[in-house]
Amino acid sequence: MRRKRPFTRAERIGSLMHEEVARIVECELRSNLAQHVQVTGATLSGDLTQLKVHWIMREGDVYEAAGVMLDKAASFVGRALRDTFQMRKTPRVVFRYDAERERLKRVRELLDAQGLGPTDGPEPAATTADADLT
DSSP states (O other): OOOOOOOOHHHHHHHHHHHHHHHHHHHTOOOGGGGGEEEEEEEEOTTSOEEEEEEEESSOSOHHHHHHHHHHHHHHHHHHHHHHHTOSSOOEEEEEEOHHHHHHHHHHHHHHHTTOSTTSSSOOOOOHHHHHHO
16 A cells, blocks of 8 residues: 655645735735735745745736736745744745636636536535635
């Protein structure tokens, strides 16, 4: 029987950073656009120097403006993470628009509008990707 790979330190810290970045974007950024941004994931590099943050828009179509706002806030978010996690070096935060998650969200909306959503028929097994969207 094959053993599961244990989580690495970077994965554990990245998971905590994902939650903290979501809180920072929601509560600490002063831009009105930040209220419409949803952080969907974060991946921390193995050497803990770069954090890729994936995001989508909850509502609205101002992706470009939100992307510019997040790029400007990246250094603030990095410093906040360094202080929160008491790190020696500030991680470089890079925000990436999560187009795949947005497409999945749109497909679900279309299926629900046609009455073909998960309520019609047997319930599919939940995955971790499904849990992030609810």
